Each structure stands twice: as C-alpha cells, then as structure tokens.
Amino acid sequence: SYWKPVYSLVRRAWAATNEDAKDLTQDFFALVVLQDNFAERYSKSKGSFRGYLKGALRNFLSKRSRDDSREKRGGGVRITSLTIKDSDLEEVLPDESAQRPEEIFDSAWRTVVLDRATRLLGERLEAQGKRVYYEVFKRYDLEAVDGVTSYETVAKELRISVDDVKNYLTRSREEFRNAVRSILCESVGSPEDLSREWDALFGGM
DSSP, X not given: OTHXXXXXXXXXXXXXXXXXXXHHHHHHIIXXXXXXXXXXXXXXXXXXXXXXXHHHXXXXXXXXXXXXXXXXXXXXXOOOSOOOOGGGTGGGSOOTTOSSHHHHHHHHHHHHHHHHHHHHHHHHXXXXXXXXXXXXXXXXXXXXXXXXXXXXXXXXXXXXXXXXXXXXXXXXXXXXXXHHXXXXXXXXXXXXHHHHHHHHHHTTO
C-alpha cells in the first residue's frame, strides 16, 4: 500500500506523467525498498518509518536527477510485490492545492493508514461479535452522502434504536482511534514518537 505515497510525491516533485511516475515508483521499490538491507537499516529509535521512507525517496530522486541516462526499469530485479493499476491511482493523484510534494506524500500516507485502520476495525469488531457496531460506523462516518446523515436514518436501516446508534458510534470511534494507534505503533519506537507521528498526520484528530 505504501507505493501510493511514493507515487504521489513523484508525480508532484517531478511533474511527471502517469507512466513516468509509475516507472520511477517501480524503480524505487526495486532498487531501494526491495533490497535486503533496506529494512535492516531502519531503526525505530531514529524516527518513524514514514520519515525513513520519505528520506530514502528524496535521496533516490536526487540521484536520478543527476543521472544523464535512465536505468532500465527494475534494474534487472524482478518485481513481485508491487502492482500499480491505473484504477488505483485516482485517490492518490496529486492535489493541485497542496503546496509541497511532501504534503502530498503525507496526505497519501494518511489515507493508507486510515484505510488499514478501517479494515482492522471491522476485523476486531467482527471477532467480538459486534458487527453491528462497524455497520453503524460505516454508515454514519464513512458512507454518509456529502458527509450528512442522521441517527434516525442509520437506526432505521439497521433496525436498532437511536440510542443504540449513538452508543455504538461512540464505541466504534474509540476502537477506530485504537486501530490507528496500533498501525502507527508498528513504525515508531516510543510514546513520544507516536505522539509526533499522530500530530504530523492527524493533528487534533
């Protein structure tokens, strides 16, 4: 999933076409990320994985900008874990209102984290026998048309009371925040780093 932030930054930083951005993204993963020592060099004590990956990408793009000739796509490394489909790109195309490539990277990273957290929330509530909690969350927070719906509408759809909707929504939102924290904890090494990563991605969420 983390190819999406990479692709987004490349599109903006290089003013690249779709195809060129995909090629550069493929090259970055083949020549940098998929190399054996990339993960080994990362240490949580030095900050978040997001920052580590972003720094590696900056170095990669800087080197490419100095090269007169492009290396053959993939550099002879067979890519088996990265597939970029045009149908997946709409949600990560650079936002023209964003001022800096790194803002686009962080925005796409945030989207990846939230998508993972949503799936994790569903899995956790399903395992607890509380699927209806997730359905309330999905209908009220994720699927509302133009961000607007009502407790009454959700209650009617799920055949539960309005009070149940309110209670389930409160609980599922708390669980969602916990899911986000769980995902962020995978790539930070301390409570302080977690707090900084949370603020960097979500501010006062």
